[in-house]
Amino acid sequence: MTTKVRLTAKERGDEVLRAAVQAFAASGYEGTKTDEIARLAGVSQPYVIRLFGTKQQLFLAALHSVCGRIEEIFREAAAETPELSALGHNYKRLLSERELLLVLLHGFSASGDPAIGDCVRERFGRIYTLVRDLTGASPQEAREFLSAGMLMTVMAAMQVLGPDAIPMPWAEEITNTFGQDAP
Amino acid sequence: MTTKVRLTAKERGDEVLRAAVQAFAASGYEGTKTDEIARLAGVSQPYVIRLFGTKQQLFLAALHSVCGRIEEIFREAAAETPELSALGHNYKRLLSERELLLVLLHGFSASGDPAIGDCVRERFGRIYTLVRDLTGASPQEAREFLSAGMLMTVMAAMQVLGPDAIPMPWAEEITNTFGQDAP
DNA sequence: CCTAGTTGTAATTGACTGATAACAAGCTTG
DNA sequence: CAAGCTTGTTATCAGTCAATTACAACTAGG
Numbered sequence: 495m496t497t498k499v500r501l502t503a504k505e506r507g508d509e510v511l512r513a514a515v516q517a518f519a520a521s522g523y524e525g526t527k528t529d530e531i532a533r534l535a536g537v538s539q540p541y542v543i544r545l546f547g548t549k550q551q552l553f554l555a556a557l558h559s560v561c562g563r564i565e566e567i568f569r570e571a572a573a574e575t576p577e578l579s580a581l582g583h584n585y586k587r588l589l590s591e592r593e594l595l596l597v598l599l600h601g602f603s604a605s606g607d608p609a610i611g612d613c614v615r616e617r618f619g620r621i622y623t624l625v626r627d628l629t630g631a632s633p634q635e636a637r638e639f640l641s642a643g644m645l646m647t648v649m650a651a652m653q654v655l656g657p658d659a660i661p662m663p664w665a666e667e668i669t670n671t672f673g674q675d676a677p
Numbered sequence: 678m679t680t681k682v683r684l685t686a687k688e689r690g691d692e693v694l695r696a697a698v699q700a701f702a703a704s705g706y707e708g709t710k711t712d713e714i715a716r717l718a719g720v721s722q723p724y725v726i727r728l729f730g731t732k733q734q735l736f737l738a739a740l741h742s743v744c745g746r747i748e749e750i751f752r753e754a755a756a757e758t759p760e761l762s763a764l765g766h767n768y769k770r771l772l773s774e775r776e777l778l779l780v781l782l783h784g785f786s787a788s789g790d791p792a793i794g795d796c797v798r799e800r801f802g803r804i805y806t807l808v809r810d811l812t813g814a815s816p817q818e819a820r821e822f823l824s825a826g827m828l829m830t831v832m833a834a835m836q837v838l839g840p841d842a843i844p845m846p847w848a849e850e851i852t853n854t855f856g857q858d859a860p
Numbered sequence: 861c862c863t864a865g866t867t868g869t870a871a872t873t874g875a876c877t878g879a880t881a882a883c884a885a886g887c888t889t890g
Numbered sequence: 891c892a893a894g895c896t897t898g899t900t901a902t903c904a905g906t907c908a909a910t911t912a913c914a915a916c917t918a919g920g
Contacts (some may be wrong), residue, residue, distance in 0.1 A: 500915090507844070521789055522705070525707040527908085531909090540870085541868060542773070549908065591797055602835055611836060648827055652798050652801065664802040667816045668816065686897070711877075720898075723880080817875075
């Protein structure tokens with residue numbers, strides 16, 4: 495457990511950010527209370543606000559964090575095998591860090607907020623471009639790749655995909671088709 | 678405009694439901710206030726609550742409504758040409774009723790709420806099954822079809838797809854690949 | 861060792877929001 | 891036309907939540 499030690503603002507900020515990613519992944523932007531993030535991080539609610547200014551800025555920080563991690567995973571996968579099919583294989587890694595895709599999904603949902611919309615458009619565009627650059631995929635190939643990722647994302651949100659999946663025949667049927675490329 | 682006429686509870690309920698679909702599409706489940714729905718429907722906020730019981734039940738009603746409409750669009754398309762490519766062509770129709778896909782997306786995001794999760798799993802499973810039944814598509818074909826739909830959905834949420842799209846080079850590149858089937 | 865900066869909390873607040881209650885106005889049926 | 895049912899509003903509450911303020915505890919540098 496986290497002991498009652500004083501940390502630098504940077505270190506504590508990182509801990510709060512990790513807690514925020516967990517909380518936002520579970521409850522979304524509007525649904526998550528700063529109080530809950532504070533509880534997860536083991537600090538007081540006002541301190542969370544002081545470290546990040548506003549709840550919105552904290553969500554933006556969480557969004558940048560998960561997008562950076564997603565890019566990192568793609569880079570690592572491409573370093574081994576720079577092909578789209580290899581990246582696809584690594585969606586499993588994304589699903590094992592379930593909060594990555596979920597925070598991104600909540601970012602899409604909260605795009606009505608202009609600041610969040612700007613952030614999401616920028617980061618998702620970067621991911622698309624990165625996928626193309628890393629693999630040399632055509633726009634259509636990259637689109638099919640990201641499409642599959644989006645279906646996985648919403649299935650993860652519905653809790654029919656991943657380790658804690660609620661068993662659903664139709665979902666298992668879909669899940670079995672992942673990884674099977676077009677002939 | 679809607680005049681100040683007394684309607685039956687059923688009729689007024691339909692108006693409120695339409696307003697709710699618009700509002701939830703724009704702001705999501707947690708982000709939408711019952712007050713805003715009431716304003717859109719031209720009634721008082723307490724009446725919205727009395728007609729549907731709770732905000733959650735109203736959201737569930739909105740979810741059922743949009744899923745029913747999505748199924749209807751697929752059925753109509755399949756009645757003309759019962760092939761997956763024909764259904765895909767009709768994603769344009771879904772995008773023209775932008776709120777359909779957006780409410781569904783917000784349903785995914787709000788799946789952490791058990792009642793909403795149950796509803797979303799049931800309705801999305803029904804849509805998957807319907808697509809297969811209407812077109813005779815294989816699980817993999819249906820998965821690819823729904824994958825493309827999910828990417829369109831998140832792009833619509835990001836406001837980079839559809840009539841009021843914010844122009845983004847990467848988004849236009851992706852958009853151009855829709856409708857191009859694998860060779 | 862003491863003072864100035866940093867890390868952190870307790871107390872509070874003001875705005876918001878879903879829901880309830882009490883009441884008013886309109887329709888309809890005998 | 892009157893009584894009872896339906897439609898709809900106003901007033902209000904009880905709880906919630908992000909954010910501010912004031913203060914306390916710790917730590918490093920001179």
